Amino acid sequence: HIPETLRLYLTACATKLTTYFSPYITITIPEYCAERFKRGEFFLAIESYLGHACARRAHKLKAELAKDSKNLQVSVDDHEEVMDEFKGVTLWWYASKQPSKASLISFYPGQEDKRFYQLVFHRQHRDLIVDEYLPFVLAEGRAVTVRNRQRRLFTNNASGSWNSYRQKSVWSHVKFEHPATFDTLAMDTDHKESIISDLMAFQESKEYYAKVGNAWKRGYLLYGPPGTGKSTMIAAMANFLDYDIYDLELTAVKNNTELRKLFIETTGKSIIVIEDIDCSIDLTGKRLKRDKKGTKESDDDEKPKLPTDPEKDETSKVTLSGLLNFIDGLWSACGGERIIIFTTNHKEKLDSALIRRGRMDKHIEMSYCRFEGFKVLANNYLDVAEHELFGEIRQLLEETDMSPADVAENMMPMSEKKKRDPNVCLAGLVEALKKAKVAKAKEEEEAEAKKAKEKHEQEEAEAKKAKEET
Ligand SMILES: Nc1ncnc2c1ncn2[C@@H]1O[C@H](COP(=O)(O)OP(=O)(O)OP(=O)(O)O)[C@@H](O)[C@H]1O
């Protein structure tokens, strides 16, 4: 009978010897790495890669529902061996686990079993594997993860009911599931095409941004009257690019420090949206309450402010310069692929520093519904591509300014949901357009009258003045 210590020693020696003479090299990738509470990114990438690329060759698989509970995620089961081939070289992956000492109380998930992957290959391929294969696996695995992930809509305004228990993170999120696409978006076709190609160019120009030394980001300013599809456009962009959305509510951000923190916690492949920028900030750095959503005008629930020195007061607000820094690239260190979008109903109210090129690279105007946009809506809502009323509608759309939201609403009044008869719906739209046309004519008339009156008054005043002088 051999003493325990000696036995352990001999086993260790035997392992050493076999490794010494073995022509094979083993690389182990543990599930939990240095930062103990986070699953290692490489481990996760391998898991995705093997499930995707090599699963067909494995005998024992396990399937789990992905986060969105729609896609099945298949991965290689524990204690299973899979073969892979890379540039003609064969290598083997083992998924395995090591039960940890039972006496330990588990502090983090996975303490019970230490799972790991082992990669075995011939030592003559060492350089190929380390320099090319492993980076390849990492990239592939990441791509698979991205394809399977559930996209999310983040918000910093957690006062609502959602996820309010998640106090720790500055952002709270819900699933992002907006059906809007560029196909369903009613707007000028050329305009739409130019936006799509701009987005594609952005997505593909990682190297270019690195070369010119810019952060990999792009800013869009969406402007136009209410109901012209600015928010819808953002959803369509996110769907097109497969990005997350961060909806940044500036009025809920206390100061520039908090703004920076929010920004740093965003991840790549995301769109950061600040809606109604003109209502959120003004040039003196004073934040305005937005009355649009029925928020209170004044902070009368706050304690009366003690007189403080102006410097201190400054830090309690998000200022324009804070916002500019935020866009400019304090943060370029935290990786790229971000799009920043501002929306506004009044472009002319914005400070030129905010929207100059370089900050907002592209200004996109969303405008009233014209015939091209209407055709998209008619197709979406009524499945009509041609109709005898189209000619009249085309004419009326040119003469009135109706937003796509109103056109859609008039074409399909919510109360008459069941009547999807195109004839009825389009006739309803014609009616509404005619009414809008009359209203517009009246408005113009009134404006004209007012102008004439003012002119008259001015002339009178001038005449009076001239009389006095003489
Ligand atoms: N161009 C469009 N194409 C398709 N649908 C549209 C379009 N514009 C508006 N709609 C419809 O009208 C609704 C309101 O549009 P949306 O919220 O995108 O407008 P908005 O420009 O963001 O308005 P606001 O300035 O008030 O925020 C949407 O739910 C959508 O169904």
Ligand SMILES: [Mg+2]
């Ligand atoms: Mg909107």
